[in-house]
Amino acid sequence: MAYHFSPIKLDDKGHIRDSVFAILRNAILDKKLEPGQRLVERSIAEELGISRTPVREAIHKLVLERLVTHVPRKGVVVSGFTKADIVEILVIRTSLEALICSIAAAKIKPRELKRLESLAKQISDEHEKGNLKKSNQLNDKFHEIIYRAAESPRVHNFLNTLHEYITKFTQVAYSKPGRPAEVWVEHKAIIEALSRHDSSEAEAVAKKHAENSSKAFLEMAYCD
Amino acid sequence: MAYHFSPIKLDDKGHIRDSVFAILRNAILDKKLEPGQRLVERSIAEELGISRTPVREAIHKLVLERLVTHVPRKGVVVSGFTKADIVEILVIRTSLEALICSIAAAKIKPRELKRLESLAKQISDEHEKGNLKKSNQLNDKFHEIIYRAAESPRVHNFLNTLHEYITKFTQVAYSKPGRPAEVWVEHKAIIEALSRHDSSEAEAVAKKHAENSSKAFLEMAYCD
DNA sequence: TTTTAGAATATGGTATACCAACATCCCTTG
DNA sequence: CAAGGGATGTTGGTATACCATATTCTAAAA
DSSP: OOOOOOOOOTTOOSOHHHHHHHHHHHHHHTTSSOTTOEEOHHHHHHHHTSOHHHHHHHHHHHHHTTSEEEETTTEEEEOOOOHHHHHHHHHHHHHHHHHHHHHHHHHOOHHHHHHHHHHHHHHHHHHHTTOHHHHHHHHHHHHHHHHHHHTOHHHHHHHHHHHHHHHHHHHHHHTSTTHHHHHHHHHHHHHHHHHTTOHHHHHHHHHHHHHHHHHHHHHHHTOO | OOOOOOOOOTTOSSOHHHHHHHHHHHHHHTTSSOTTOEEOHHHHHHHHTSOHHHHHHHHHHHHHTTSEEEETTTEEEEOOOOHHHHHHHHHHHHHHHHHHHHHHHHHOOHHHHHHHHHHHHHHHHHHHTTOHHHHHHHHHHHHHHHHHHHTOHHHHHHHHHHHHHHHHHHHHHHTSTTHHHHHHHHHHHHHHHHHTTOHHHHHHHHHHHHHHHHHHHHHHHTOO
C-alpha cells in the first residue's frame, strides 16, 4: 500500500528522525492516515528515500504519544480518536493548566505580567480585526508566558504535547460566536489573580478558562 | 569508563530494548549512575554484550521520561534530581490523582467499590502486622483499581510513570509515624465519595490524600 | 615555551544486512 | 474436493557497517 509521501529533502539541518516524526504526526492529525491503517517501516522508509532507522525512531515516539498503537504480530497501527479520547485530553489539559497557573502565581515577575496584559489586549484586537490566525498565535504566546513563569519543565512539556493535539482544531474552536469576548474577560481574570500572587484563585480561574475553552471546542468540533 | 553492567541474559522472552531500559532506569534511580554522567551507546552495548540498536531505543525512552538529557554534541547525560524536580513530580501526581478520582466517581461499579473496601482494610491490617512491603503492594493495587475505574488511559499511563519515580522512595515515606492511621482514614473518605458518585468530593479528598502523602514523603526524604 | 594546524579518536546518526516469527498461498494427499 | 503441510513472503527485532562531526592529542613552527 502506498502512503504518498514525497522523498525527504536532505538539506534539513536537523535530524531526519525528527522530520519523519513531524511528517507522520501531521499525516495522522490531518487524517491522511486512517485509524487502523498499518505503518510499515520499510514502505515508509522507501517512499521517503531513507533507511528504516530514523523511521523506527519516529514511530517509537508516536507510540509513546499514543498516536499509534503497537499491536503484537501486526506492527503499529494508527490509533482511532474517539470522542472519549478528545475529552480525556481536554480534561488533562484543564487540570494541568490550573496547576501550572497556580504555580506561576507564586513566581511570576512584574515584567511577565506586563507582557501578559499587552498580549491579552492584542489578542482581543487582532480578533476584532478578523485576523484569527494571528490571534491564535498570540494566544499561544500568552499561555507560554505563564508556562515559563511556573518553571515546571515537566508540566510545561506535557502541556505543549497536549496543546499540539488540540492546535489542529483550535482554529475552529476560537471562532465560536461570543467566545472571543469571554476569552478577553477570562484572560483579564487570570492576570488579576497572577498579579496578586493568589495561587488558589489563579488555579480556579485558569480551570474555568480551560473548561470553557474545552466546551467551546467540543461544541464546534461535533457539529459535523 | 566502565558502567559495571553484566551481560544480558538472552533467555528473556521480551524484547532486549525493554530489558535495557529497565536496567538503565534502575541504575539511575538507584544512583548507580551519577547525575551528569554520560551514557555512551557503544560502551553500554559492549558491557551488556548486545548491539547498539536496543541500547539506543532504551536511551531514547529515557530521554522522553527526562531521566536523561540529550546534550547536543555530547550525547545523553544522566539528569540530576533536584528537590524542585521531586516537588514538581509530586504536584503533578497530586493534580492527576485528583482528576482521575473525580472521573472514577462517575463510573465506578459496586464490584470495584467492594474491592476497594477490602483492600483498604487489608492495607491497614498488613501495616499493623509490620509488613510494610505487603502493605505498599496492596496500596498500589488500591489506587490501580481507581485508575482502571476511570477508564482514562492517558491519565492512567502518566500516573503509572510518575508512580514509578516515586516508588523507589515510598517505602520510606510510608513508615512515617502516624501516617498509616491517616491513610486509613483518607482511604475511607475516598471510598465514601466514590460510592456516592460525588465527583467533586472525590476530587477533593483524593487531592488531600495525595498532598498528605507528598508531605510525608518530603519530610522523610529530606532528613538525610 | 606557546601556539596552532592537522591527524587520530570518539561518538552519535544513518544505512544495510541478517534473522526469527508469523502469515499466506499453493500443492500434495487422502 | 477438502484438509494438511510446507514453501515463500512479509515484517519487526537485532547486529553491523559506514559516515560526519567534534574533540583531543600531537607535533612542528614561531
